[in-house]
Amino acid sequence: QVQLVESGGGLVLAGGSLRLSCAASGRTFSTYHMGWFRQAPGKEREFVATIVRYGSGTSYLDSVKGRFTVSRDNAKNTVYLQMNNLKPEDTAVYYCAAAPGYSAALSVASYNLWGQGTQVTVSS
Secondary structure: EEEEEEEEOEEEOOOEEEEEEEEEEEEHHHHHHEEEEEOOOOOOEEEEEEOHHHHEEEEOOOHHHHOEEEEHHHHHOOOEEEEEEHHHHHHEHHHEEEOEEEEEEOOOHHHOOOOEEEEEEEEO
């Protein structure tokens, strides 16, 4: 079973960039869909991006399209979220999550394995 640890969060100015990493342990990482979610104080957790098993497809929240890129390196058991042109409204705790490859990658209910989260703060 895969375990997930996020890193790369921090404080940046609006317009800046960060790259989040999610390191996975386990023997079957490449068979999992991998997703990024975020939660701001007082708000519901929301889907940000996903990359399907093996990396053959991606999907994004409309508000981050063109700014964020999700990728994975199956040889390193790592998924990334490159975040460019960050905005204050991107401020949140970002979570990495995994869904079994037989499940629907675009359904939040599919994600049953979660990392601890990493804080991203964007100041204006």
